[in-house]
Amino acid sequence: MFLQNLIKKELALFTIDVLAKKLGYSSSKKIQARITAILASPTLNLDQSHYDFHYSTPELIRKLCDILSIPIELCNAILNETELKLRKERSRFKPYIFIETNFKRKNEPIFALAALQGRRYLYIDNNLNIPLNVQLDYIQELIRDHYFEQTEIPPWGDINQYAYFYDEKTVVVFATSGEIIAVTSEYFVSTATMSL
Numbered sequence: 001m002f003l004q005n006l007i008k009k010e011l012a013l014f015t016i017d018v019l020a021k022k023l024g025y026s027s028s029k030k031i032q033a034r035i036t037a038i039l040a041s042p043t044l045n046l047d048q049s050h051y052d053f054h055y056s057t058p059e060l061i062r063k064l065c066d067i068l069s070i071p072i073e074l075c076n077a078i079l080n081e082t083e084l085k086l087r088k089e090r091s092r093f094k095p096y097i098f099i100e101t102n103f104k105r106k107n108e109p110i111f112a113l114a115a116l117q118g119r120r121y122l123y124i125d126n127n128l129n130i131p132l133n134v135q136l137d138y139i140q141e142l143i144r145d146h147y148f149e150q151t152e153i154p155p156w157g158d159i160n161q162y163a164y165f166y167d168e169k170t171v172v173v174f175a176t177s178g179e180i181i182a183v184t185s186e187y188f189v190s191t192a193t194m195s196l
Contacts, residue, residue: 113192
């Protein structure tokens with residue numbers, strides 16, 4: 001948060017109206033809200049898509065650094081490093097649980113199945129960056145709670161088991177009671193999709 005602290009320190013030398021004018025904004029409220037968001041975010045608000053017809057978030061930070069006499073090399077290095085970290089995070093495998101019902105299609109319309117495909121998944125908190133050994137207790141509890149609330153998924157049918165996709169190579173299969181029944185590197189998931 002070094003850059004945010006440096007920006008805060010240098011901002012003390014400016015009024016918001018003067019800063020808004022230097023940045024080309026007619027409303028000091030708009031720029032104040034954007035600067036507050038940047039300073040409050042550990043990612044400099046780069047994880048949020050924002051363009052207000054003046055600046056994108058990286059452009060605004062660079063312009064702020066220029067106005068506040070913060071070395072642009074430092075600003076660029078921090079922005080590039082943060083953007084790289086965010087790109088890696090977005091492309092990282094996101095664990096999920098597939099709810100297996102052994103569905104066999106009879107006469108259900110494919111567009112309805114495609115629209116209801118999301119019901120067959122339980123998504124795991126992306127911030128759950130803990131080892132598998134610790135995560136499995138949480139997953140078992142999640143499965144038990146889910147099965148207690150519902151034992152079937154219309155139109156897919158009765159729930160038979162759950163497949164936890166931990167990463168690209170590890171799939172843990174659970175019974176509806178939450179007990180592990182298999183661990184595999186491959187698990188076939190049937191999906192219903194439509195495209196134009």
